[in-house]
Every structure is written in structure tokens, then in C-alpha cells.
Amino acid sequence: MAVKTTERANTVERKASQRLSASERLLAAADELFYAEGVHVVGVDRIVERAGVTKATLYSTFGSKDELVRAYLENHFRRRQARVAKVLAAHNAPRERILALFGEVEDLLAGSAFRGCRFISAAAEARPGDASEAVANGYRAWLWSLFTDLAHEAGIPNAKQFGRQLFLLYDGAAVAARMDPDRRGAAIAVRSAVTSLLDSAIPSKRRR
């Protein structure tokens, strides 16, 4: 309460001191809580409490909890797209781009913040017709085309199948991050699996 009053009292320097708008704080709180504990377990009261806003603000901004969940997932979707674009932009050779993408996965596994894929988790809780289902489908469609495009770039015969294999490893890593203790072992295994699959898929020109 004291915090709130302080922020509201600001005049000119308000924009500087008030870091985030109400909707941004709601999204941040939703991301933390939904990701850490699950969409169903976390109620709207805990979200508004963490965001430092009131329920009326939540409902005037997002309309419903389901729409907040959609916004939470779409927000993360955008972040993932931006991150992947950045990683891919740093490399030119198709093989290096694939490895860089999975290097990203290894980094996630190395840190403790990664608790699995938000879309897999959200879809596991969704009932048919929920907004999260649609967003998760969109995300996975994007991911799949990303993997197959990379495989195609790399000149891999049967690029669709190879893209699927990358997808399998990617999902496996996400599940392992969520459920298993040995994240480092998983990271190493992913890298090794990707290089093995690459070497056996690419018609060896000079690689061995």
C-alpha cells in the first residue's frame, strides 16, 4: 500500500519512476506465476496481488482469465520468435544455424530458470476449445516450419523427416528440463544427438 501511494504521487518524473504500466505488470506477474505453478492452480487474486493492481483493472484490460492466459502465451510466443531470429541472424551456414538453435536450448538447460515449454505445460492443462490450445498450436506450427526450413537450407534429403527429428529432441529437452534433475546430462545428450543426426543425414562430403 505504501508502495502504491508512492508511485501514484509521482508527477513529472512519474514516467521514469513507474517502470511498467498496469497491463505490463499483469503480464509479468502472469508469466511468473503461470509458468512456475500452472495456469489452473494460480487464481486471479494472486496475479493481481503480485502485479500490484486490482481485479477491476485486470478485467477491464483483458476481459477474462482465459484471455489473460492467451495474452501470456502470445507474449511469450513473440519473445521466442525474437530470440530465435536473433540467434539465427548470428550465423550463416545452415549447419551452424541448427547447432546454434540447440545451443540456445543447452543454455536454457544450464540455467535454473527454465522449467520446460510454456506451451506444452499450458496445453496439458487446457480443455478443448481453450484459447491456450490455439496459441500452442500456432507456436508448434511455427516451430515445425522453422525446423524443416533449416533442414531444407542444409540440403538434407528428406528435410521434413529431419525437421521432425529435431522437433522430437527439442520437445524431449523441454520435458527433461521440467521433470528430471540432471539437466546438464540432458544438455550434453541433446547436443550429441543433434550432431549425430546431422552427420548421418547430410551426405558426407568431407565430414567424418
Add this chain to the structure above:
Amino acid sequence: MAVKTTERANTVERKASQRLSASERLLAAADELFYAEGVHVVGVDRIVERAGVTKATLYSTFGSKDELVRAYLENHFRRRQARVAKVLAAHNAPRERILALFGEVEDLLAGSAFRGCRFISAAAEARPGDASEAVANGYRAWLWSLFTDLAHEAGIPNAKQFGRQLFLLYDGAAVAARMDPDRRGAAIAVRSAVTSLLDSAIPSKRRR
């Protein structure tokens, strides 16, 4: 104590007319509903309705919904163990045993009943400390040692890492079954990935 008395009361023809006991029907109903829609979404009312018993029976048998969830997962755990034992017993060569295990996965992907791994789904909904979390951990520990044992049998150097790679593919297949439309493509990709990894992991003696 209720169970004991019931079993003792059985006469000859009762066992024939009464197909399943109350607890068995409850377990069957829980398996169908929890698996199809999720643990949180399905309430106890729907389970007792589907099982054809009353709530009092549920609570005298299992004590709570959380314990019913635990029983549901442990029951499936036992079924998986029996199924895997059967598959492994049908093959002797280590390489064939691994392929047979993943043939099982392909069969699951071919049918429409498979909607992903129950333990992954349940864990995605669990809050820390739930019974389902413990059962899921036990299941995954069993699965991991299974994969590494098979890799060791096959004489693969770095069997632990190879077991992890199999685990990654297995989880990836489970996620794909749950979330993606092209299950057949996933099945083919899994098989191809497993053979690729096998071929690159086993020091080639006569294989090529």
C-alpha cells in the same frame, strides 16, 4: 477394511455377475477421464457418475481425490511395467530390444487412443508436493534406468548418454502424440532417429 469384508462375502455366482468391483470401476473411470481431460478439470462427481458408484464409496475406498490420482498413476505405472517386460521378453539381441521398445511407441502413435504420457500431463498440472509428482518421478527414474540398461546391454560406449538420447526421443514422441496432428510422420521420424543414433553409437562391426 471395507475391501476385505467385500471379498470375503463373495459367493460363487457373485463373482460372475458382478463384473468389476467398485474400486476397479473407479480406477477405470479415473483413467478414462483424467487421461482424456486432465486431473484438474475432472471433478469427483463426474468420476463417480462414470463409475456408477457414489461419492461415499470413493471416499471410503481412496480417502481423497489426491489419493485417487495417485492410485490412477500407480495403476498405469504397473501396466507400463508389465507391457515393457512383455515386449523385452520377446527379443534377445540388445539392439532388437531397443527397436522393439520403440516399435511399441510407434504402435501407440499409430492408434488414436494414445494422447501422450500420463505422467507428463499429470506433472504439468501438479502443485509441488502433490502425490502425482512423486509417482511421476518414480516412473521416470524407472524409465531412465531402463533405457540406460538397454544401452549398456548393447555394448554402447557412454551408455548413460545414449540412454538419455533414447529418453529424449521417447518424451518427444509423447509430446508429439499429444499436440501434433501428423502422428504417422512422428512415428517414422522416431524410428529413423533411433536407428541413426544406434548406428552412430555402436562401433560398427559388420553394420553399414
Add this chain to the structure above:
DNA sequence: AAATAAACAGAACGGTCGGTATAGTAGCAG
């Protein structure tokens, strides 16, 4: 036939959930 024990049907409990209504206030544009 009387007694015992399950399982039955169903109401009711306390709690939490998502969502709403009302009233008030700070900041800003005209």
C-alpha cells in the same frame, strides 16, 4: 426373522474460484 454391513441417493458444508458492481480518486485535455 433378526441383525449386520455395504452401497445407495442426495443434501449440505465450507471454501475458493472467476467475475461484477459501486464508489472514489489522481492526472490530463479542452
Add this chain to the structure above:
DNA sequence: CTGCTACTATACCGACCGTTCTGTTTATTT
């Protein structure tokens, strides 16, 4: 000043949740 927007604060709603309780029926045991 006036209106407008955005937000706060608080109280409340109906629905549903898991759980328990009260009776009633049914079948077996003695």
C-alpha cells in the same frame, strides 16, 4: 472548471469444488 480515462478499494455474487453427513435400500450372515 469540466469532463474523461485509468486506476484503486472493497464488497459481493453465483457456481463449483472436494468432502462429509443423513437417511434408505439391498443383500448376506447368523
